[in-house]
Every structure is written in structure tokens, then in C-alpha cells.
Amino acid sequence: MSLLDTTLAAIKPVSEEALAAAERRQNELTKPPGSLGHLETVGNRLAAIAGVCPPPVPEPAVIGLFAGDHGVCAQGVSPWPQEVTVQMMLNIGAGGAAINVLGRQAGADVWVTNVGVAADAPDHPAVRDRNVRRGTADFTEGPAMTLEEARAAVEVGIATAFEAVDGGARCLLTGEMGIGNTTPSSALISVFTGTDAATVTGRGAGADDEMLDRKVDAIERGLALHQPDPADALGTVAAVGGLEQAAIAGFILGAAARRVPVVLDGVIACSAACVAVAFDDDVRGYLISGHAGAEPGIQAAVAHLGLRPLVDLGLRLGEGSGAAVALPMVQASARILNDMATFASAGVSEG
Ligand SMILES: Cc1cc2ncn([C@H]3O[C@H](COP(=O)(O)O)[C@@H](O)[C@H]3O)c2cc1C
Ligand SMILES: O=C(O)c1cccnc1
Numbered sequence: 001m002s003l004l005d006t007t008l009a010a011i012k013p014v015s016e017e018a019l020a021a022a023e024r025r026q027n028e029l030t031k032p033p034g035s036l037g038h039l040e041t042v043g044n045r046l047a048a049i050a051g052v053c054p055p056p057v058p059e060p061a062v063i064g065l066f067a068g069d070h071g072v073c074a075q076g077v078s079p080w081p082q083e084v085t086v087q088m089m090l091n092i093g094a095g096g097a098a099i100n101v102l103g104r105q106a107g108a109d110v111w112v113t114n115v116g117v118a119a120d121a122p123d124h125p126a127v128r129d130r131n132v133r134r135g136t137a138d139f140t141e142g143p144a145m146t147l148e149e150a151r152a153a154v155e156v157g158i159a160t161a162f163e164a165v166d167g168g169a170r171c172l173l174t175g176e177m178g179i180g181n182t183t184p185s186s187a188l189i190s191v192f193t194g195t196d197a198a199t200v201t202g203r204g205a206g207a208d209d210e211m212l213d214r215k216v217d218a219i220e221r222g223l224a225l226h227q228p229d230p231a232d233a234l235g236t237v238a239a240v241g242g243l244e245q246a247a248i249a250g251f252i253l254g255a256a257a258r259r260v261p262v263v264l265d266g267v268i269a270c271s272a273a274c275v276a277v278a279f280d281d282d283v284r285g286y287l288i289s290g291h292a293g294a295e296p297g298i299q300a301a302v303a304h305l306g307l308r309p310l311v312d313l314g315l316r317l318g319e320g321s322g323a324a325v326a327l328p329m330v331q332a333s334a335r336i337l338n339d340m341a342t343f344a345s346a347g348v349s350e351g
Pocket of ligand 2: 203205265267269293294295316317
């Protein structure tokens, strides 16, 4: 069996018993029931994922950041030149990007992987070279990649998640870099949520009105050409996705197989989570949405995934930024279940 097949076989639903125990415990803690809002539901989810209440605090954390390029850039869907992908990948490797700063602030390591960058990338000690293919093909003309390439990219993500967890990580965060990647992300979200391309496509890294129209048109042509089947996760990501979306989907599958929570970033992460859930519906229980962002695809995807974002700071960056800013809240939600006194232990009267 392939790494993908063994990983899918290892994914089990989260624990209903631990979830129920956490819900009961929230009502025994010295606060009005429900008063910690979404921190309570996230804490309960962490218990369900770990299979124990109270759940362990999800730390240390690793941000799995995957870089790739996109043939669909030929359709004029990003205001930025493609070489920014490799340049930013090296900047992230050197510690100078927003995600490095936010990761340091949150106490999370950033692991940068080249899964699909088109340009020659000089060796860099902080960049993991797992290049599957030098960028995708233009999906308006043919499949973005072959099924074998899509599987290989998914397996890069799985292997990265396993390595992080084997190294001690107890929380995984998704990140990416890839000029043009909001276009395949919106295409994937359109397929998996059954929503019009126009509704789930946004301005990415700065598209103007004309470019936004071109993005929607490119996605519509791609979907008409390939007619992706939302039940076919691998076929859909190969047809209209990207190498970093496939790798992030694998990273999420790997986390679920090891019963570790995954905190999602923005629209690219959400599209990859849709792919992962199409592989195995039980993955849903392992997901935590970090933030709601400016991209309209996020809203459709989180509704499809049954998630509620932790924060909304109007971010429209990607890289893993929205997951990193949410991480302290995820960890706080576990600490609440571990460290708060109960009405009985503190001698506080219940209402
Ligand atoms: C300097 C720079 C840094 C970034 N960091 C993340 N992105 C974000 O923008 C890109 C997607 O937007 P679009 O689909 O419009 O090209 C991705 O690389 C994403 O990670 C960046 C974009 C740029 C230009
Ligand atoms: O939501 C995101 O992840 C996003 C938005 C704009 C550009 N890049 C990423």
C-alpha cells in the first residue's frame, strides 16, 4: 500500500466520549456555562481529537509551509511575477517574512518545503527540497498535473506531518507561498462546495476589477474543461489544483492520522482542507479554522467544513499568518479545561 493509502486507513473519527466529557467539564468550571464562547468549542474539539479530557495543550507547534507555482498565471490572474514565489520562499527560509515573525511570536517553528516551485532554487539549509514538478500546467488548457504527481505532492505533505509529529509537534499549522495560488484555490472551493466561481473568487494579492474578471473566467473555463467530480479528491486537485494545495491536503491527512489538531490559515488552506475532507470525511473533526479573511472562498469553505474561524483581522496574506495569530487562542482553550477551578473545588455556589 502507498503512504497515502496507509495514512487514509489510519484516520479514525475523533472521540465522541472525550467530546461529551469536555462539554460536561465546561459546565463545572467557575464561569457561567458557555461564557467563554468559541474558546469552549475549540477546547472541546481538542479533547475529542486527543481522545481525553482535559486535552493536552497543543504545543509545540510546527507551521508546514509549502511553495509551488501555477501555470494558470499565463492567463493573467496575479499582479505579481512568478519569480516572487522562489524569492519569497528563500526570504521565508532566511526568517524575514511575515510568517517568520508571527511564528516566532506564537512560539511555532516554520518548516518551508519546495514542493512545486518552477524556478531553479539555490540550496538553502532552511528550505526542504521535495520538488515534485516545476510548477503546474495551465489548467485552462489541460490538467494542472498528473494523478501520479498529485499523489506524490500529497505524500510530501503526509511525510512532513509525520516528521513533525515524530519530532514532538502536537499542533500543526498550514502555510503556503505561490504566486497565482488563489486562483486554483477558488477553483477547488467551487468544486467541493458546489458554489459558483464568481462567488468564491477574490482579489488575492491585489487583483483589480479586470483581473478579477479574468480569474473567474479562467476558473469557469477550467471547470468546464475538466468537469471535476467532488467525490474524486485526487482527480480534482490534479485537474484544477496546485502542488502546494495537494501537499497541504496531505499535511492535514497526516495530522489526522496521528490525532493532532491542524489550524488552518486562509483561502489556500481552506481549499486544501476541502481536498483532505473529500479523501476522508473523518478529517473534519481534526480541523480548527484560524481566521476569516478577505477572500470570499474562505466563507464558503468554512461553511462546507462546519468550522467557525477564531479571529477576523481582515488578513489577506496567506503564508500561514492567520493560523499563527490564532495559535495562542487554541492553546488557551486547552489550558482553560486543564487549569480552571471547578465550582466544587473552589467552593463557588452554582446558579
Ligand atoms: C510579496 C508577497 C508575499 C506573499 N506572501 C503570501 N502571498 C500570498 O499571495 C499569493 C497569492 O495571491 P495571488 O493569487 O493574487 O498571486 C500567494 O503567494 C500567497 O501566499 C504573497 C504575495 C506576495 C506578492
Ligand atoms: O486568504 C489567504 O490565504 C490569501 C489571501 C490573499 C492572498 N494570499 C492568500
